[in-house]
Amino acid sequence: xEEPAIREFEMSLSDGPSDDDDEFPSSxxxxxxxxxxxxxxxxxxxxxxxxxxxxxxxxINQQINKEMRMRTGAENLFRATTNNxxxxxxxxxxxxxxxxxxxLKEELEELNSSMDVYQxxxxxxxxxxxxxxxxxxxxxxxTVAIKDFICEHYGEDSFLYDKEIKELMxxxxxxxTPSRNQAGLELLMEYxxxxxxxxxxxxxxxxxxxxxxxxxxxxxxxxxxQRALAFEKGSVLFNIGALYTQxxxxxxxxxxxxxxxxxxxxxxxxxAFNYLKENFSNAPSLDMxxxxxxxxxxxxxxxxxxxxxxxxxxxxxxxxxxxxxxxxQEAARVSDVYxxxxxxxxxxxxxxxxxxxxxxxxxxxxxxxxxxxxxxxxVALCDHMLLAGGEEEEEEAEKAFLQCHASVPAGPQxxxxxRDPEKRRKLxxxxxxxxxxxxxxxxxxxxxxxxxxxxxxxxDVLSVTHxxxxxxxxxxxxxxxxxxxxxxxxxxxxxxQKPDIIPPNFSTVKVTDIFQRLGPLSVxxxxxxxxxxxxxxxxxxxGGLGLTLxxxxxxxxxxxxxxxxxxxxxxxxxxxxxxxDGKDCKWDKHGEVVHMLKSCSDREVEISVVTLHSHDxxxxxxxxxxxxxxxxxxxxxxxxxxGAKGQSSASLLNWNRKKKREGSTITKRLxxxxxxxxxxxxxxxxxx
Numbered sequence: 001x002e003e004p005a006i007r008e009f010e011m012s013l014s015d016g017p018s019d020d021d022d023e024f025p026s027s028x029x030x031x032x033x034x035x036x037x038x039x040x041x042x043x044x045x046x047x048x049x050x051x052x053x054x055x056x057x058x059x060i061n062q063q064i065n066k067e068m069r070m071r072t073g074a075e076n077l078f079r080a081t082t083n084n085x086x087x088x089x090x091x092x093x094x095x096x097x098x099x100x101x102x103x104l105k106e107e108l109e110e111l112n113s114s115m116d117v118y119q120x121x122x123x124x125x126x127x128x129x130x131x132x133x134x135x136x137x138x139x140x141x142x143t144v145a146i147k148d149f150i151c152e153h154y155g156e157d158s159f160l161y162d163k164e165i166k167e168l169m170x171x172x173x174x175x176x177t178p179s180r181n182q183a184g185l186e187l188l189m190e191y192x193x194x195x196x197x198x199x200x201x202x203x204x205x206x207x208x209x210x211x212x213x214x215x216x217x218x219x220x221x222x223x224x225x226q227r228a229l230a231f232e233k234g235s236v237l238f239n240i241g242a243l244y245t246q247x248x249x250x251x252x253x254x255x256x257x258x259x260x261x262x263x264x265x266x267x268x269x270x271x272a273f274n275y276l277k278e279n280f281s282n283a284p285s286l287d288m289x290x291x292x293x294x295x296x297x298x299x300x301x302x303x304x305x306x307x308x309x310x311x312x313x314x315x316x317x318x319x320x321x322x323x324x325x326x327x328x329q330e331a332a333r334v335s336d337v338y339x340x341x342x343x344x345x346x347x348x349x350x351x352x353x354x355x356x357x358x359x360x361x362x363x364x365x366x367x368x369x370x371x372x373x374x375x376x377x378x379v380a381l382c383d384h385m386l387l388a389g390g391e392e393e394e395e396e397a398e399k400a401f402l403q404c405h406a407s408v409p410a411g412p413q414x415x416x417x418x419r420d421p422e423k424r425r426k427l428x429x430x431x432x433x434x435x436x437x438x439x440x441x442x443x444x445x446x447x448x449x450x451x452x453x454x455x456x457x458x459x460d461v462l463s464v465t466h467x468x469x470x471x472x473x474x475x476x477x478x479x480x481x482x483x484x485x486x487x488x489x490x491x492x493x494x495x496x497q498k499p500d501i502i503p504p505n506f507s508t509v510k511v512t513d514i515f516q517r518l519g520p521l522s523v524x525x526x527x528x529x530x531x532x533x534x535x536x537x538x539x540x541x542x543g544g545l546g547l548t549l550x551x552x553x554x555x556x557x558x559x560x561x562x563x564x565x566x567x568x569x570x571x572x573x574x575x576x577x578x579x580x581d582g583k584d585c586k587w588d589k590h591g592e593v594v595h596m597l598k599s600c601s602d603r604e605v606e607i608s609v610v611t612l613h614s615h616d617x618x619x620x621x622x623x624x625x626x627x628x629x630x631x632x633x634x635x636x637x638x639x640x641x642x643g644a645k646g647q648s649s650a651s652l653l654n655w656n657r658k659k660k661r662e663g664s665t666i667t668k669r670l671x672x673x674x675x676x677x678x679x680x681x682x683x684x685x686x687x688x
Contacts, residue, residue, distance in 0.1 A: 060221055063104055064101065064104050064220075064221040064222065064223070065216075065221075067097055067101045067104065068101070068222070068223070070093075070097050071094065071098070074090050074093050074097060075094065077090050078090045078091065104221070105220060105221065126253045126254065126457070127365065127368070127458065128361075128457060128458055129245075129249040129262070129266075129303050129306075130245070130249070130299060130361060130362075131242075131245045131246045132218060132241070132242040132246070132269075132296070133218055133219075133242065134178075134218070134239045134242050134243065135215050135217070135235050135238055135239055135242070135287070136176075136215070136221075137176060137213070137214060137215045137216070137235065138215075139173070140172065140211060140213060141169070142165070142168065143165050143169070145202075145210050145211050146158075146161075146168075146202060147159075147161070147165070149202050149209060150518070153207075153526065154518055154524065155532055155533050155610075156518070161515065161517070164514045164515050167514055168514050171190070171191055171194060171514075172191060174191075175188055175191040175236065175239075178239070180243065180246050180250065181247065185244070185247075186509050188240045189240065189506055189508070189509040190509050191236060192233060192236045192237060192240070193509060194511055194513075194514060195229060195232060195233050195236070197511075197513040197514065198229065198514075198515075200525045200527075201513075201515050201518060201521070201524075201525060201526055203229050205527070207526075208227055209227070210227070212226070212227055213227070213228075213229075215232075215235045216285075217285045217286055217287050218238070218287040219286075219287055219354070219355065220286065220287075222286070224284040224285040225284075230280075231284065234276060234280050234283070234288055237272055237275065237276050238272070238287065238288055240272045241268075241269045241270075241271075241272030241273045241276070241296070244265045244266070244268045244272060245265070245266065245269045247261075247265045248261075248262045248265030248266040248303065249262075251265070253310055255314075256311055256314055256315065259307050260311070262303075262307050263304050263307045263308065263311075266300045266301075266304045266307070266499075267300070267301075267304055267500050267501065268504070269296075269300045270297045270300035270301050270304070270499070270502070271501045271503040271504060272504050273293045273296045273300065274501050274503070275503050275504060276288060276293055277293035277297065286349075289349070291344075291349045291350055292349075292350065294344065295341065295344045295345060295347075298341045299362070301337065301499040301501070302334070302338050302340070302341050302362075302365075304499035305333060305495065305499055306334050306365070306369075308497045308499075309327075309330045309331055309334050312326070312496075313327065319383070319384060320384060321384040321397050321400070322380075322397060324376050324377070324383075324384060325376070325380050325400050325404045326400075326496075327372075327376040328372075328373045328374070328375075328376035328377040328380065328404060328491050329373070329403075329404055329493060329494040330494070330495055330496070331369045331372040331373035331491075332370065332490075332491040332492065332493035332494075333493040333495040334369040335365075335366050335367075335368075335369040335493070336493045338362050338363075338365045338369065341362050342359070342362045342363055342366055345358070345359050346359075356451075357449055357451040357452060360446070360449035360451075360452055361449075361452060361458075363445050364445050364446050364452070364458070364462070365442075367438050367439075367441045367445065368438070368439070368442045368461075368465070370438045371435045371436075371437075371438030371439040371465065372465065373491040373493075374431040374432065374434045374438065374488060374491065375435040375468070375472070377404065377428075377431045377488075377491055378431035378432045378435065379428075379472070380428075381424045381425075381427055381428035382424060382428035382429075382472075382476060397418055401418060403492060403494070404491060405490070405491065405492055406489060406490040406492045425476055427486070427488065428476060429473065429476045430487065430488035432469055432472055432473040432476065433488070434487075434488050436469050436470055439466035439469055442462055443462050443463075443466060446458065516587075517584075519578065520553050520586060523554060523576060523612065524586065528612060529612070529613045530610045530611055530613055531611045531613060532610075533608055533609070534575075534609055534610070534611075535606055535607070535608050536566075536569045536570055536571050536606070536609060537569055537605070537606055537607075538565060538566060538569055538604065538605050538606075539604050544564075545564075545565060545597065546564020546565050546566040547559070547560050547561070547564070547571060548560070549593065549594065551590065552588065552589040552590040552591075552592075552593070553587050553588065553589060554576045554585070554586045554587075555576070555577045555585070555588070555590055556574070556575075556576055556577075557571060557574065557575040557576070557609070558573065559573050560573055571607070571609065574612065575610065576609060576610050576611070576612065577593060577607055578608050578609065578610055579607070579608035580593065580596040580597065580606070581596070581605060581606050582606065583596070
């Protein structure tokens with residue numbers, strides 16, 4: 001159901017290309033041909049664990065949608081009626097509907113908390129990661145809307161584009177069930193890129209296509225509906241980030257290769273969510289709101305930091321004093337970033353939105369890694385003695401020891417602690433005491449969540465690490481040790497690899513405009529307005545056809561000779577040649593059109609033309625002329641993009657960015673040809 005209080009997403013226009021302009025999707029063929037997508041979605045009938053989970057989510061989403069419709073109707077009836085008996089009946093119905101909604105949301109929360117489905121099948125014992133389920137969407141049939149637009153706006157027979165419309169529908173259907181690998185990501189990006197062309201072809205500010213896009217909230221299942229194509233793009237981008245989280249969670253992190261893949265996936269997930277946060281406003285669903293996306297970005301970066309710690313644990317072969325202190329600081333860093341995520345989840349808007357199992361998992365990890373930081377500090381103090389006579393080593397150890405603690409430990413100086421085995425044992429015992437307390441707190445929080453209790457692997461990790469700390473504490477404890485244990489200082493968090501936010505790079509997936517046969521996008525787009533197609537019959541005379549042609553794809557009639565045959569036949573300056581003797585030539589180059597005209601010199605030739613119209617004719621004609629100079633517009637755009645090294649990838653469209661020129665009615669984002677000098681236009685003119 002569409003919420004009237006929320007504004008639809010908007011697309012803002014810039015005054016022209018700049019160094020930080022958005023990347024446009026690269027188009028492969030430029031002759032109007034199209035071979036179709038080679039990427040397919042998963043079999044929706046496949047009975048995998050993940051597909052069963054998605055099917056259950058879809059079923060619950062539909063039931064939530066039905067219950068919410070019933071609740072809306074009941075609330076409207078309750079407000080409208082004055083009959084007390086009817087009010088009592090409706091109130092009873094409302095309580096029943098609300099109970100059903102609460103049960104459905106609890107069931108959906110349990111599904112969203114099914115982290116084990118997305119984890120690796122490896123037997124290695126690792127702390128589970130938190131993945132995100134994909135947003136579900138209803139089927140959308142754009143056939144009638146696009147056909148009507150082609151007939152009304154482009155003046156062509158819409159039935160000639162049945163193949164293209166079918167391909168678009170199949171692509172959208174496929175992207176609803178992407179595979180959990182690189183092919184699934186490319187499928188989502190292909191559809192995302194294709195939406196750029198769809199927006200340029202069929203969505204204009206003057207007329208709405210009338211297509212409604214329905215998407216369900218990823219965590220609550222609450223439906224949202226909007227006509228803005230930006231909502232469709234934003235939801236697809238959200239699913240790109242969600243799919244990255246699933247790919248990261250399934251990696252085998254018992255080896256460095258799997259850890260590196262998980263780090264890359266979570267960083268790219270953070271980039272997708274961060275890009276969505278920076279380019280969207282007035283989100284119709286809570287999962288795409290700024291607080292939610294901020295929470296997801298921080299959660300992904302925390303999981304990256306956890307993977308960094310796991311990799312350092314695997315690669316640290318030596319048991320040197322400073323190596324163990326480094327592990328302690330890395331573990332403290334992981335604890336700190338999870339504590340930040342926990343604080344974000346506790347914000348007012350997020351507190352009742354984020355699943356309780358997520359909050360519990362984050363708190364468990366924060367306590368767990370804090371315990372590990374104290375454990376490794378204790379191991380460094382008690383198990384790794386300094387070599388006698390190594391002054392450089394002693395200085396390095398003292399420096400590392402000082403940097404490892406957030407505050408200087410009470411008691412003797414650091415140099416005395418490091419040289420005295422008994423003092424080291426007591427400080428190590430104090431760290432172990434704090435480690436045991438934090439482990440027990442992690443286990444307590446774990447026991448409070450029903451969903452986490454079902455995760456055997458998490459229970460195993462917590463039990464093993466807790467027992468290890470207890471055993472170490474018992475090993476250091478002595479019968480005659482009656483001294484009060486000093487309070488161990490906090491470990492100073494530090495990392496040698498900070499997480500990166502990797503934004504999505506849509507230009508890596510090459511796409512072809514499905515509706516390329518409509519003509520070059522620079523002219524044949526939804527924002528351009530032109531008159532109906534006219535058929536001009538020309539006969540060549542001694543003085544020629546009496547017209548001047550310029551540019552290509554499509555070729556522009558730059559001028560007609562006064563009193564010439566072209567003018568008498570009805571040809572006008574500013575006309576675009578779209579067909580010669582019934583052969584489409586929107587994508588043909590200048591020479592090809594001239595060759596067709598000259599080959600018909602002995603007989604009458606029929607030229608189909610269209611005339612571009614606008615409120616500002618002079619600006620539009622200048623823009624159209626400049627665009628016509630690019631014989632291969634889409635490939636030119638691709639070359640410009642591929643040559644711009646070092647630039648960050650950006651979206652194909654932006655939403656709700658501040659407009660640089662509010663009153664402008666001309667879109668200059670359609671290509672990069674605006675850098676051409678207007679004086680160079682004459683170089684391509686030729687008279688025939």
